[in-house]
Amino acid sequence: MKIEWGKAFKTGIFLACIAGAAALILSGVNVVTSKKIEENRVQKEAKGLRRVFGEATYGEAIPVENDKNISKYWSVNLGEGKEGRVYSVSGTNSYGSVSLLVGIYSDFSLGNIYVLENTESYATTLQDGYLTPYIQAEDKETVIDNVRCGATYGAKLCRDLILTARNHYKGGNE
Amino acid sequence: MSKSNHRESFVSGIFANNPLFVSLLGICPALAVTKSIEAAIGMGLLFTFVLVCSNVLVSALRKFIPELISTPCYIIIIATFVTLVKMMAEAFLPELYSTLGVFVSLLVVNCVILGRAEAFASKNGVLDSLLDGIGNGIGFTLAIVLIAAVREILGAGTITIGQTFTFLVGEGDPTRLPILKGPGYDVSLFALTTPAGGFLVLGIVLAIIAAIKNAKARKKAVDERLAKEKAKAEAMAAKAAQAAKEAKQ
Numbered sequence: 203m204k205i206e207w208g209k210a211f212k213t214g215i216f217l218a219c220i221a222g223a224a225a226l227i228l229s230g231v232n233v234v235t236s237k238k239i240e241e242n243r244v245q246k247e248a249k250g251l252r253r254v255f256g257e258a259t260y261g262e263a264i265p266v267e268n269d270k271n272i273s274k275y276w277s278v279n280l281g282e283g284k285e286g287r288v289y290s291v292s293g294t295n296s297y298g299s300v301s302l303l304v305g306i307y308s309d310f311s312l313g314n315i316y317v318l319e320n321t322e323s324y325a326t327t328l329q330d331g332y333l334t335p336y337i338q339a340e341d342k343e344t345v346i347d348n349v350r351c352g353a354t355y356g357a358k359l360c361r362d363l364i365l366t367a368r369n370h371y372k373g374g375n376e
Numbered sequence: 377m378s379k380s381n382h383r384e385s386f387v388s389g390i391f392a393n394n395p396l397f398v399s400l401l402g403i404c405p406a407l408a409v410t411k412s413i414e415a416a417i418g419m420g421l422l423f424t425f426v427l428v429c430s431n432v433l434v435s436a437l438r439k440f441i442p443e444l445i446s447t448p449c450y451i452i453i454i455a456t457f458v459t460l461v462k463m464m465a466e467a468f469l470p471e472l473y474s475t476l477g478v479f480v481s482l483l484v485v486n487c488v489i490l491g492r493a494e495a496f497a498s499k500n501g502v503l504d505s506l507l508d509g510i511g512n513g514i515g516f517t518l519a520i521v522l523i524a525a526v527r528e529i530l531g532a533g534t535i536t537i538g539q540t541f542t543f544l545v546g547e548g549d550p551t552r553l554p555i556l557k558g559p560g561y562d563v564s565l566f567a568l569t570t571p572a573g574g575f576l577v578l579g580i581v582l583a584i585i586a587a588i589k590n591a592k593a594r595k596k597a598v599d600e601r602l603a604k605e606k607a608k609a610e611a612m613a614a615k616a617a618q619a620a621k622e623a624k625q
Contacts, residue, residue: 213442220449224456231460235467242470298478321477326411 247290247303250316254288254305255280263290271366278305286313289367295359298322302360304367312342312364324353332357385496385504389512395488396519397585402488405479406520407574411531414540416524418472420517422465422480426457427489427516428509434497435505441498450493451484458483475540488516526568526577533557533564 251260261277275289285308292301298321305313314337322328331351339345346364349357395401402423409419430453434441441449462480465473473480483489492512497505528535533556538545545551556564567573 209442209444213445216440216442217445217448217452220452224452227456228459228463231463235463238467239463239470242467246470319474321474323478325477 246318250303250318251276251288253316254303254314255286258286260288266370269370271363272370275367275370280307284308287367287371288313289370290318291363291367292319293359293363295322295355297324297353297355300328300356300359300363302363304364306368306371310368310372312346312368315360315364320356322353322356322359324356327351328353328356328360332360336360382504382507385500386507386511389508390515390518394515394519395491395512396516397582399488399491401491402486402516403578404482405486406516406523406578407571408479409476410520410524410527410574410577411569412475412528412536412539413521413524414536415472415475416520417517418469418540419476419479420513420520422461422476423483423486423489423516424510424513426454426461426483426486427492427513428506429457430454430489430493431497431505431509432502434493435500435502438498446498447490447494450490450498454489454493455484469541471542472540488512523574523577523581526581527573528569529555530565531568531573533562 255278258281259279261279263274263276265274266272271291271293273290273292275287278286278288280286287306287308289304289306290301291304292299294300300320300322301318303316303318305315307313315333317329317333320329320333328351331353332349335348335351336342336345346361349361351357389395393399396403396406405419405423409415430450433453434450437449437453458481461483462473465476465480492508496508500508533554535553535555536550537553538548538550542550556562565573568577
């Protein structure tokens with residue numbers, strides 16, 4: 203088969219031009235949006251902290267290194283001598299990923315959670331079947347194992363993330 | 377192209393050739409994001425933006441794109457606009473972005489968008505492609521909003537405002553308007569919020585549209601038959617009158 207070098211060259215140049223133009227446009231948009239996306243992330247985190255323990259006093263965020271799920275935590279003064287921590291945890295499975303803010307009291311009982319990101323393919327089922335009941339439950343210990351909600355793998359991931367946060371607190375890690 | 381053709385390009389995608397209800401294209405997002413009206417409106421807006429932009433660019437470049445690599449070129453163009461829309465949504469409508477999730481990215485392989493680029497924009501002028509994009513975008517948006525309205529009202533029993541478009545409620549919580557579900561009563565059909573319920577609603581809507589179309593076609597056939605019979609009767613009456621007149625003479 204004879205190769206038409208001229209035609210192949212023209213086609214290659216055209217594709218390269220289109221791809222280059224696309225890359226330029228997207229780089230430009232990224233410059234405009236990246237700052238705003240970061241601002242949104244910080245705002246969402248601040249909103250999440252208020253949702254987990256209400257209007258408590260939060261310390262500085264302490265980064266956690268060498269942990270695949272926990273990225274940082276905040277020490278929280280809940281008033282009247284009560285304390286706790288809020289952990290920023292995230293994890294992935296075959297269906298997507300979940301990022302949570304998990305509240306733990308100093309007696310290691312489970313507090314509220316806030317969903318920062320839920321990209322599971324059964325995101326709504328996970329939210330309605332596991333996360334919302336967990337958030338609404340007075341006693342979190344009674345609902346944490348109710349993972350059979352139609353998005354079992356996502357719910358197991360969330361449960362494991364919550365328990366990982368508690369174990370970190372229990373372990374006395376600073 | 378004449379004005380009537382421009383109008384045809386625009387209107388066709390909304391009603392006669394609605395991408396979802398007539399061509400049965402784009403069913404995946406139509407089922408996945410139609411649990412709430414807000415999410416459906418959001419998806420419709422993003423879809424329309426991508427469709428219009430890709431249609432216009434494909435049409436503008438149609439004489440330069442080598443036929444051999446037309447499809448890869450269309451996909452690059454569509455993927456660029458989808459990525460752009462994704463970044464903009466993440467920055468300026470973060471709740472919409474997280475509600476739609478992976479389905480924003482999946483617009484790259486949406487058969488309506490690629491189909492309009494291949495079948496229409498690559499063969500027509502920029503203005504017609506623009507109108508076609510807007511028409512199909514509006515048609516698709518109306519279709520998914522209709523499905524979402526049925527599923528949210530009958531399935532969830534409420535209409536939620538401010539869950540996806542948080543700017544509607546500011547810092548406050550989303551507002552839920554009770555319709556079939558409220559304090560002390562719940563007559564909602566939960567099954568309609570499930571994926572199977574989505575199929576069911578789509579099937580029922582398609583059946584209603586088909587019934588209306590069939591009824592219209594039947595009415596047209598009956599009208600035509602009556603007009604024919606009337607013309608025949610008039611011709612016979614005229615003939616009889618002529619014969620009577622001749623007999624009289």
